[in-house]
Amino acid sequence: MNRHCTSRRFRFPFHALPALALLPLLAGCGDTGGLVGAGATPTASGPVHLWPDRAGATVPPADPGGAPPEYVPGITPVRDQDVHGVDPVALVQAELRAHPDTDVGADGMPSETAAAIRACGTEEDENAEAGTAACPVLTPYYRDLTGNGKDELIVGIEFPDKMMSVRVYTADPDGRLNRIMATTETVISVELAGRDVVLRVPSGNRGYELITAWSWDEKQLTMLPTREQIVRLPSGPQGPASRRPGGEPVRP
Template sequence: MHRSRLALTAGLVLSAALLAGGCGDPGGLRGAGSTPDAQAPTRLWPKLPPPSAPAEDYGTIESLPVKGVDVPGGDLHKANPVAVAKADFDENPGMYSRSDAVYKETAEQLAKCDTREGGDGECPVLNAYYRDLTGDGEDDLIVGIRLAEGHAENLDIRAYAVEKRQLTQIMEMGDAVLGVELAGHEVIVRAVSGMQGYEYRTVWSWDAHQKTMLPTTDEIVRSPNAPKRKPSRKPEPAASARPLPTPSDSR
């Protein structure tokens, strides 16, 4: 888990603890009171010196050429997704070093892949998807590579475009993925969180300046299948529902 996610999780854990210690909400409509005046943001520690190095994060991405793969007519639908994944993983390890066990084991599995098939047997390359991610009107290629078992990450996701007739990697990330969605030109990745009942939701969007996909939104949200929180105490019965005293009770 990278640094920004650690800070986000710690803050939410503290907020949850504070809410759990408060009084129960009786429910019903309540006035919000007067609307406060708009205030400009307050800058804290204005004389703080700039950091000497960037934070450790996967937000620094660059496009990378992928060599040795034929893309007939520049049409990625005619390229072989398994061949693309094998060549790119071998040439561009991404977030892994070549000495990492996860890289070595996955590379060994990729070497066994038949370029005529994908996602079957021992080949870890999943079925490919196509979507215009860059906004140029041409479909780009999205592939998933199942990583070797026994590691925190379970899926490596990569996307490719053709830039100046060159096959180019425009996105690469690995995580404990729960699901992946395409929405417009964006790739949305849901991943496991260390906070029970929550998950990470990262939106990857095309950046025309960097010429690559960037994680423009990285947030922690409540999981759709998480159980609903039980009330901290039972609500008091309404006054009209309370039984009236009997004559014996008034003696």
């Protein structure tokens, strides 16, 4: 052991601290808690524009991709913009009456699903076989998605083959219900993250999922798909309970 190595603490003025990283370490002396150089720092570099002289393509603005907002007719106006008292089954039934026999688009649904929704709450629904969810309208959820301090109503409708329609409704100051989101996907799971509705769907590539976050857009006055991410699934059987939040991002 080097007997000339002594344990000392040094005090430096605050403005001198950045220069300490340049001080060499004393060979053979133990670390007594003093400041130690962190080594070389990689040089930061910004994005590099490839082929800068090439003229880029000119394309028209893209369609935002969300369903336009639409008031639901035939529903009693709500008070104080409180959607908690709205019957989700009656709400979807009102939409069926407004858009009968619609197969595609925001209101599109299979005929057997539409028939089951019309039967919700009837004797036919009550006499359904045990273990069969005769009414496709699921238990609703509530969350302030627009940032106005009032909850929105989030409704899920089960379609055949694991497909699902996810719809979101808000109430305006006059009490009218306005549908601000409607999308139909082959859904693995639906999650709420802050003010976003997050859908996980199969990506088309084995072992991967596509995660889409729908967010409120004040300009369009509707929910739009604002972020998409392809994630790799961990190996082994997967289910909503065992899937890690967010998955593992795909890297090049």
